[in-house]
Amino acid sequence: MKLATRVTKIKPSPTLAVTMRARALQAQGKDIIGFGAGEPDFDTPENIKQAAIKAIQEGFTKYTPVGGIDELKDAIITKLKRDNGLTYKRSQIVASCGAKHTLYNIAQALFEKGDEVIIPSPYWVSYPDIVLLAGAKPVIVNTTASTGFKLTPEKLEKAIRKKTRAVVINSPSNPTGATYSLKELEGLAEVILSKGILAISDDIYERILYDGLVFHNMANVSEAMKDRCIVVNGVSKAYAMTGWRIGYAAGPENIISAVTEMQSQSTSNATSISQKASVEALAGDQKTVSVMAAEFEKRRNYIVGQLNEIKGMSCMKPPGAFYVFPRVSRLYGTGYGGRKIAHSVDLSEFLLEEAGVAVVPGSAFGNDHHIRLSYATSMKNIEEGVRRIKAVVKKLA
DSSP states (O other): OOOOHHHHTOOOOHHHHHHHHHHHHHHTTOOOEEOOOOOOOSOOOHHHHHHHHHHHHTTOOSOOOTTOOHHHHHHHHHHHHHHHOOOOOGGGEEEESSHHHHHHHHHHHHOOTTOEEEEEESOOTHHHHHHHHTTOEEEEEEOOGGGTTOOOHHHHHHHOOTTEEEEEEESSOTTTOOOOOHHHHHHHHHHHHHHTOEEEEEOTTTTOBOTTOOOOOGGGSOHHHHTTEEEEEESTTTTTOGGGOOEEEEOOHHHHHHHHHHHHTTTOSOOHHHHHHHHHHHHSOOHHHHHHHHHHHHHHHHHHHHHTTSTTOBOOOOSBSSEEOOBOGGGTTOEETTEEOOSHHHHHHHIIIIIOEEOEEGGGGTOTTBEEEEOOSOHHHHHHHHHHHHHHHTTOO
8 A cells, every 4th residue: 555755754763663672672581771762760750640640530531722721821831931031821832742742733833845944963863854744854954072062153054045944952952961051042043033034942851951050942042032932842851751741832822823723633632631730740849850850960970971981982971861972983893793883773783782781873863973872760770781881892893
């Protein structure tokens, strides 16, 4: 049976593929340590679970307005004011089935054939495919460790053409943890405003920052920039709610209205029970967020130190998120037992098969010189996983 052409333009999520392969090997009885999934290992906080239970008990299990219940929109508005100093109305808010769904809806509402969207590399694996599914063209702009894997105004301006509609800024970033300062965002905003394009600010790792850093996004730069910015966030990472599937967007009213219309013909509303739980997450006690972030910081410090002790690897200390993105290209050209390591996929397969450690190849994020490890797992797993990596990398020659 013939499939639509759009299916051939995209590929399965590499991060999910690595996680599924690791789980399949575990199901076969193999001892696998997974550094693949970007999923906090913490349980959803009890107050949030209780809010969901109460919603079920009270029969809040029916359809809701497409863009989210007013209670959730108000909680999002309060959060944006409290944490970000940003003011929005209900008509400027939409809640969807996760931040990925939010980004997909935005692309469907804004982009079409002939449009271009700038995506800094390394990038989250789904950005290019989301743009492609809207019929538009992802324009990849490479960044380097010398700039902390951050887009510069000069590179942004050079990449903008007549067909450019938007640029995606993910801070803190997946996969590098790169985090923009307000001054750096101001430099990008100057270019964005002068060229009349949009900024899509993916803030999903906003609450996972280290070393006393203060979070800023593109909308914080100025009122003019806020009018050219769509802020995307969700509850998955900060509140350990990946499976609850609630994301949201805040932005210009006409864009949010269009996004809501797109959603009305796909999923309709996000799960009613999850919406009630997310109200508690955003408006309730925030202590657990700080506790989780503090634990992630300990893990970051340990894994970065250990990876930098491995000959052939070098790892930047990420200021945010819960990933490390070590450079491993000095290991390319080596081999062991008839196996040759030519690129990040080879190395990832070698680590999985020889060490029982699942990582994601950097090529999935647009940079083949690196691999990505998520430290959103226990310290015990991190210690054992790094020990295994050290042991098998020594075999490469």
